[in-house]
Each structure stands twice: as structure tokens, then as C-alpha cells.
Amino acid sequence: MRLLEKQEPASCPSPAARELGDLSAGGNFVRLSWVVSGVGTGPPEHRRCRKSIREPAWWMLVAHWAPEASGAESQLVTATVKVMAAQSWVLGRVKGVAGALRSAGETPAGPGLGLLLAGLGAGGSSGGGGCSLGLETKWQPSCESHVWPLESWLSTWPRQDSQGASRALVTAPQETVPFGDAVLSTWDTCIGSEVCEELWTPHSPHVDMGLDGVEIFTNASGSHHVLRKAHARVDLVTMATTKNGGIYLLANQKGCDGDRLYYDGCALIAMNGSIFAQGSQFSLDDVEVLTATLDLEDIRSYRAEISSRNLAASRVSPYPRVKVDFALSCHEDLLEPVSEPIEWKYHSPAEEISLGPACWLWDFLRRSRQAGFFLPLSGGVDSAATACLVYSMCHQVCEAVKRGNLEVLADVRTIVNQLSYTPQDPRELCGRVLTTCYMASENSSQETCDRARELAQQIGSHHIGLHIDPVVKALVGLFSLVTGASPRFAVHGGSDRENLALQNVQARVRMVIAYLFAQLSLWSRGAPGGLLVLGSANVDESLLGYLTKYDCSSADINPIGGISKTDLRAFVQLCVERFQLPALQSILAAPATAELEPLAHGRVSQTDEEDMGMTYAELSVYGRLRKVAKTGPYSMFCKLLDMWRDTCSPRQVADKVKCFFSKYSMNRHKMTTLTPAYHAESYSPDDNRFDLRPFLYNTRWPWQFRCIENQVLQLEGRQRQELDGVD
Known part of the structure; x- marks a missing residue:
């Protein structure tokens, strides 16, 4: 039996995320093709959007349809329909689905391939042959509730027993159709469906389905990319078929969904714990096809060897069967060579960064209809990494x-406004779509200016160099004119408030200049269109609030806003080797600095880690403990006592935790204005989308810090007693 998996993007304007299955038994093999989504039904400019727009809450319906067929050809169509929970609908609206399925049976494009569902409101049709086999309700709480917080809207569809499938009225001549839980039974096998998150649940439907005799499991998934997540996704599929046997078809959507998430493909075909076909994880291709030829008898022999499984199968509650009057295989299949298992090839985290955010940038650029990007390039690691992502996109x-x-x-020709243009050199394309700008001040060093210019030359961006001092002095002069007071930097005798205000005005001026040039720089060159402003604040700095509100961290989108400094440095090092960009070596070797305070003898006198009072490596640890482990000050102190026992005393750990939480809570308000960033880490600090905790805290943390202090005193007293005992 040959299994063929086809993966396509979803249509943006439609509330339906479709899954079509086209099983045709003809010749010497059975072909099963999985289409994650079909062609969009909205305006032409939206039809190739690569991930459907998500509603605040939704259900999934899996609809099965068997069109009439002649001769040796038989078809089975399975559609996974996303339904807005906000819509007011009743079971009678299933008529529209049944009608659309019926009309899909005789489309010129081929059986099933013409299925166009615009949601449950699709118009019905009484023409065409065939019948509706059943409608399954699918909804599960999201794998990551901080990404899809739907639990407050919906409850999970309960499993029905064998007699519990309800029936709903559909269009004539068919009066009823099963509505609820069911599997499809052909002459030679049995097919069950899961949807996305069901694979990740503690007791997935495939467990009971497999024990009940289902041999082929299908999953039309909408699983977004997170660094290092592919391992978990592949392990779940292989473990599912290792314990239970069977064939698992996973098709995941691809592309940007219109906000911070990117769906990274990774379609696969697995059987009995082994992978037989692997799809690409990151690609600009809208359609991807996987094929594998597998023997159903291998499933049966594999399951027969697991005696404990056979005992469990005798106790499982059976699923309702919807019988389909054809087979997926034939006797001539004996001559068809079977596929061999393969080893899954994983990307390193640095490779994931080079590919995922780059594909996300491309989707944003082509769908926003802008002419390119504008990036303030400071000569540091963060802005250099952002520039490298655009270069990787090219x-x-x-x-x-x-x-x-x-x-x-066609998209790139639209972006550059040249119908005859064909991109061949990434550096030349980068010069068309990326404008970089070094905004110098009297506090900027020549070294950072040189590093920014050299990197721009090597990636080919259109580079601008300018000085912001006239604008800064005009603003400070205006303040002095109105108030009669002249603020000074700390090195010149000013207070901390003066020092911070003079740094912030430089940062905010850069944001204003960035948007001015993004809107008019192409106009000044006689080219149409505007530019998207790119931000370059990493997740660690955002977590701590080490940024100026409404500075260059404020942009249209931020491709590195969910990536830690440690991972960014690894990505930049990869770019040195992969893209041959030697300018990045000096950027990696230089200390991270904002260059907002006066230089000391022409040298940088300010570093980021010194300003923050902690290292970027420590910040990454704090972020995961705060967001993923859900720790407060005292819980984090307890965990770090063990993690850092070889390098820090309890007093040092306590001081570090207090320092972090004081600055975290003091700057928490900045998280309400963060630029939308690529979601690459589970501890993103963006409270608008991922982190719903408050942004107004008591910065003194009196009860928590007192508990930490008491614990430190007990530990120090115990250590003194142990030392006295040794003496």
C-alpha cells in the first residue's frame, strides 16, 4: 500500500482549515494523499496566505464523504473544518457542509480536490452522487495555553460510547448522518482521525482507536515552531506507533499565521515506531508531497507480538464503525516495493533560527505589500543577527x-516592483529589500560604526550613516529653554535621573528617525512603497526591561524578540561559516553596549551586563524559571540554590534573585508595548499575548524577600555549626 502525503497552506480569509484525503485504489497500489488545506475562497490577493486566520475560539469538525465512483476507482474525502465558536450555529447548519461535500464529489479537478469549504455557512447542493459518512466533533485545550487561551471559551468534546453517536439532519436524499465519534472501516483496514493537540494529550484518541483495531491514524495539525520542539513532535508520533503499532500520517501547516507564530511543517509518515518519510521543517514552498509504500500486514504481525496490548484491547470500549464499501489495497500490490525506514534529520537550534524567523519575515513582507525592511544597525550582536535573518531570507x-x-x-517581483526581475544573488536581492542605518551620536565609538558598515557591505544592504546629535541637542535645549535647568550625564556631575533621561532621549530619537526613513527613504530614491521597521531586542533584555520604552525596540515586527542572547550568538557564529561574513567575528568579540553615555578617552565606558547587574546566561535561567517553571522569588531561590551550589553561596544566590525580581517588577510595564516578535521561546515576556500576569507589582516583594532572608540565615547558621564541629 502506498501512502502519499500532500501538505499545502491554509487560506487566510476562510475560517476553515481543511484536510482532504483522496484514497484511490487503482493499479497496483493504494494512494492516500493528505492535503492540509485547499485553495482559498477569498480575494485573489489572499488566496495563498499560508496559515488560516485563527478566531478567539473554535471547534474542529472532521467530515467524511464517499463520492460515487465507477470501475476500480473509489474515493474517500475527509475534511477537517475549523468552526468559530463565536458563531451562532446549530446542527442543522451541518447541511451546508454536507452540501459542499456532495458538490465536491464531481468537480472537474478530480474527486475531492475541488472541495471548497468557507465554513459551516457554505451553501449546500443537492447535485452529485455519494453520501456523507459522518461528522466528528474535535476540540482539545491548546498544547500551550499561553498561546491559545481557549479554555475559558469552550469545553472538551466528551468521548461517546458505541451507542452515543448522535445523528443530524442533512440535505436530501440523505436524511441523517452520524455525528460524534466514529472510525472508517474499509474492506481491508480501519482509519481514525486525530486533530493537532490530541496527539499531545496524556490519553490520545489513537490509543483507544489502535486497541479497537484502527490501523491508520491521520492528524491534520496546526503546531507552531518553538526552538527544539521538533524532537518532541517526532518522539510523540514514533512512541505512539511503537506502543500501539499502526501507520501515523502527520501533516502540519506551514507559514506565518498573521501574528507572532510560525508553523513549521515537519510532515511525516511513520509505522510501528519507525519513520518512513520526512517533510521539510522550513520552506517557502506552499505544497509538499511525501510518499511511502507500506504493508498493512506488518502492523498486524507487530501487534500480535505484544501480548499486553492484546489484553488491553479486549477491555477497550469500541468506536462506532462507519463502513465504506471498498478496499484500499488489491492482490497485485505484492509486486509493489515497500519503503525502508529512515533516520530523522534534525536542525540545530542555530539552524532553526536561520530558517524559521527568515521564513516568517518573508511571509510578513509579501503579505503586507511593503517594499522591504528598515533596520537600525548598531554594530552589536542583536541588530547584526536581525540583519543576518534578512540575508538568510534572501x-x-x-x-x-x-x-x-x-x-x-511572482511575490518578489511585486515587492521590488519589477515584473521582469529574477533574483539570483542573495546579496543583490538584499540590497533591494533591506535598508540599514547607523545612527551615530557623540557617545558612539568608531569601532561600532566600522562594524556596522562592514556587515552592511558584506550582506549587500543599502546602508545609511547619520548623526542624531543635532536632534538630541534641540530637544534638550527646548527643555532647558522652558525649565531653565540643564541636565548632565553622571560623569559630568549629574544625578541618576538626569543621566537616565539623557540616555533615553537618544534612544527615542532613533525610533522617530527610523520611522521617518522607513516611510520616505524609497521616495527619496524615486522608488515606490514603504519599509517595515525591524526591531532587535532579544528576549532576555525584554524580560528584565533593559530597554527604553519607545526606542528602537519599538518597531513593526521583531524577528529575534523571542530568542535568547545565548542562542543568538550561536546563530551569528553559524552565519560566519555558512554565509561567509567575516565582519561578524569582530561583532561577536566586542562587549555588548548601548553607547548612550559619554566615552572615556574614545573608548566605550558602558556595558550591558554591567548596567543590568547580571549576565545574559543568568538571564536565560531566570526567564525559564519565571515563565516555564512558574516560580516566584522564593521558589526561584530554592531552585537556584541547587543549580548554582558549586559556584555561588546562598547569600550570593539570594542577592541575584532579589536583583532580578526588583528590576523585573520595576520594568514590567514596558512589556505592554513590546513589538510583536517571532515566538521562539516558551518564556516570552510579552504580556499582551503570551504572559498574562500583571504588569504592576510591589517592587519590594516584602513577604517573599523576607522568606529568602530567613532561609539564608538558617543556611549560614548551619554552615557555621558544621565548621565549628570540624574545629
Whole structure:
């Protein structure tokens, strides 16, 4: 039996995320093709959006349809329909789905492939043959509730027993159709469906389905990218088929969903704990097809060897069967060579960063209809990493065009406003779509200016160099004119308030200049369109609030806002080798600095880690403990006592935790204005989307800090007693 998996993008304007299954038994093999989504039904400019717009809450309906067929050809269509919970609907609206399924049976494009569902409100049709086999309700709480907080809207669909499938009225001539839990039974096998999150639940539907005799499991998934997540996704599928046997088809959506998430593909075909086909994780291609030829008898022999499974199977509550009057295989399949298992090839975290955010940037650029990006390039690691992501995007665009991707070619021609243009050199394309700008002040060093210019030359961006001192002096002069007071930097005898205000005005001026040039720089060159402003604040700095509100961290989008400094440095090092960018070496070697305070003898006198009072490595630890482990000050102190027992005393750990939480709570208000960032880490500090904790805290943490202090005193007293005992 041959299994063929086809993965396509979802349509943005439609509330339906579709899954089509086209099983055709003809010749010497059975072909099963999985289409994650079909062609969009909205305006032409939206039809190739790569992930459907998500509503605040939704259910999933899996609809099964068997069109009439003649001769040896039989088809089975399975559609996974996303339904807005906000819509007011009743079971009678299932008529629209049944009608759309019925009309899909005789489309010129082929059985099933013409299925166009615009949601449950789709118009019905009484024409065409075939019948509706059943409608399954699918909804599960999200794998990451901080990404899809739907539990307050919906409750999970309960499992029905064998007699519990309800029936709903549909269009004539068919009066009823099963509505609830069911599996499809052909002459030679049995097929069950899961949807996305159901694979991740403690007791997934495939467990009972497999014990009840289901041999093929399908999953139309909407799983977004997070660094190092592919391992978990593959392990779940292989473990599911290792324990239970069977064939598992996983098709995941691809592309940007219109906000911070990116869906990274990774379609696969697995059987009995082994992988037989692997799809790409990051790609600009809208359609991807996987094929594998597998023997159903291997499933049965595998399951027969697991005696404990057979005992469990005798106790399982059976699923309702919807019988389909054809087979997926035939006797001639004996001549069809079977596929061999393969080893899954994983990307390193640095490779994931080079590919995922770059694909996300491309989707944002082509869908926003802008002419490129504008990036304030400071000569530091963060802005350099952002520039490298755009350069990586240009590489992927050129590669896609070389492979013959006409849709990418059409998009890039629209972006550069040249219908005859064909990108061949990433550096040349980068010069068209990326404008970088070094905004110097009297506090900037020549070294950072040189590093920014050299990197811009090597990636080919259109680079601008300017000085912001006239604007800064005008603003400070205006303040002095109105108040009669002249603020000074700390090195010149000013207070901390004066020092901070003079730093912030420089940072905020850069944001204003960035948007001015993003809107008018192409106009000044006689080119149409505007530019998207890119931010370059990493997740660690955002977590601590080590940024100026409404400075260059305020932008249209931020491709590195969910990535830690440690991972960014690894990515930049990868770019040195992969893209041959030697300018990055000096950027990696230089200390991180904001360059907002006066230089000391022409040298930088300010470093980020000194200003923060902690290292970036420590910040990454704090972030995961605060967000993922849900720790407060005292819980974090207890965990770090063990983690850092070889390097820090209890007093030092206590001081570090107090320092972090004091600054975290003091700057928490800045998280309400963060630029939308690529979601790459589970501890993103963005309270608007991922972190719903308050942004107004008591910065003194009196009760928690008192508990920490009491614990430190007890530990220090115990250590003194132990030392006295040794003496």
C-alpha cells in the first residue's frame, strides 16, 4: 500500500482549515494523499496566505464523504473544518457542509480536490452522487495555553460510547448522518482521525482507536515552531506507533499565521515506531508531497507480538464503525516495493533560527505589500543577527526561485516592483529589500560604526550613516529653554535621573528617525512603497526591561524578540561559516553596549551586563524559571540554590534573585508595548499575548524577600555549626 502525503497552506480569509484525503485504489497500489488545506475562497490577493486566520475560539469538525465512483476507482474525502465558536450555529447548519461535500464529489479537478469549504455557512447542493459518512466533533485545550487561551471559551468534546453517536439532519436524499465519534472501516483496514493537540494529550484518541483495531491514524495539525520542539513532535508520533503499532500520517501547516507564530511543517509518515518519510521543517514552498509504500500486514504481525496490548484491547470500549464499501489495497500490490525506514534529520537550534524567523519575515513582507525592511544597525550582536535573518531570507528566496517556485518569483517581483526581475544573488536581492542605518551620536565609538558598515557591505544592504546629535541637542535645549535647568550625564556631575533621561532621549530619537526613513527613504530614491521597521531586542533584555520604552525596540515586527542572547550568538557564529561574513567575528568579540553615555578617552565606558547587574546566561535561567517553571522569588531561590551550589553561596544566590525580581517588577510595564516578535521561546515576556500576569507589582516583594532572608540565615547558621564541629 502506498501512502502519499500532500501538505499545502491554509487560506487566510476562510475560517476553515481543511484536510482532504483522496484514497484511490487503482493499479497496483493504494494512494492516500493528505492535503492540509485547499485553495482559498477569498480575494485573489489572499488566496495563498499560508496559515488560516485563527478566531478567539473554535471547534474542529472532521467530515467524511464517499463520492460515487465507477470501475476500480473509489474515493474517500475527509475534511477537517475549523468552526468559530463565536458563531451562532446549530446542527442543522451541518447541511451546508454536507452540501459542499456532495458538490465536491464531481468537480472537474478530480474527486475531492475541488472541495471548497468557507465554513459551516457554505451553501449546500443537492447535485452529485455519494453520501456523507459522518461528522466528528474535535476540540482539545491548546498544547500551550499561553498561546491559545481557549479554555475559558469552550469545553472538551466528551468521548461517546458505541451507542452515543448522535445523528443530524442533512440535505436530501440523505436524511441523517452520524455525528460524534466514529472510525472508517474499509474492506481491508480501519482509519481514525486525530486533530493537532490530541496527539499531545496524556490519553490520545489513537490509543483507544489502535486497541479497537484502527490501523491508520491521520492528524491534520496546526503546531507552531518553538526552538527544539521538533524532537518532541517526532518522539510523540514514533512512541505512539511503537506502543500501539499502526501507520501515523502527520501533516502540519506551514507559514506565518498573521501574528507572532510560525508553523513549521515537519510532515511525516511513520509505522510501528519507525519513520518512513520526512517533510521539510522550513520552506517557502506552499505544497509538499511525501510518499511511502507500506504493508498493512506488518502492523498486524507487530501487534500480535505484544501480548499486553492484546489484553488491553479486549477491555477497550469500541468506536462506532462507519463502513465504506471498498478496499484500499488489491492482490497485485505484492509486486509493489515497500519503503525502508529512515533516520530523522534534525536542525540545530542555530539552524532553526536561520530558517524559521527568515521564513516568517518573508511571509510578513509579501503579505503586507511593503517594499522591504528598515533596520537600525548598531554594530552589536542583536541588530547584526536581525540583519543576518534578512540575508538568510534572501538566500531562501533565491533558492526557491532556482527550484522553479513561480509563486515566490511572482511575490518578489511585486515587492521590488519589477515584473521582469529574477533574483539570483542573495546579496543583490538584499540590497533591494533591506535598508540599514547607523545612527551615530557623540557617545558612539568608531569601532561600532566600522562594524556596522562592514556587515552592511558584506550582506549587500543599502546602508545609511547619520548623526542624531543635532536632534538630541534641540530637544534638550527646548527643555532647558522652558525649565531653565540643564541636565548632565553622571560623569559630568549629574544625578541618576538626569543621566537616565539623557540616555533615553537618544534612544527615542532613533525610533522617530527610523520611522521617518522607513516611510520616505524609497521616495527619496524615486522608488515606490514603504519599509517595515525591524526591531532587535532579544528576549532576555525584554524580560528584565533593559530597554527604553519607545526606542528602537519599538518597531513593526521583531524577528529575534523571542530568542535568547545565548542562542543568538550561536546563530551569528553559524552565519560566519555558512554565509561567509567575516565582519561578524569582530561583532561577536566586542562587549555588548548601548553607547548612550559619554566615552572615556574614545573608548566605550558602558556595558550591558554591567548596567543590568547580571549576565545574559543568568538571564536565560531566570526567564525559564519565571515563565516555564512558574516560580516566584522564593521558589526561584530554592531552585537556584541547587543549580548554582558549586559556584555561588546562598547569600550570593539570594542577592541575584532579589536583583532580578526588583528590576523585573520595576520594568514590567514596558512589556505592554513590546513589538510583536517571532515566538521562539516558551518564556516570552510579552504580556499582551503570551504572559498574562500583571504588569504592576510591589517592587519590594516584602513577604517573599523576607522568606529568602530567613532561609539564608538558617543556611549560614548551619554552615557555621558544621565548621565549628570540624574545629
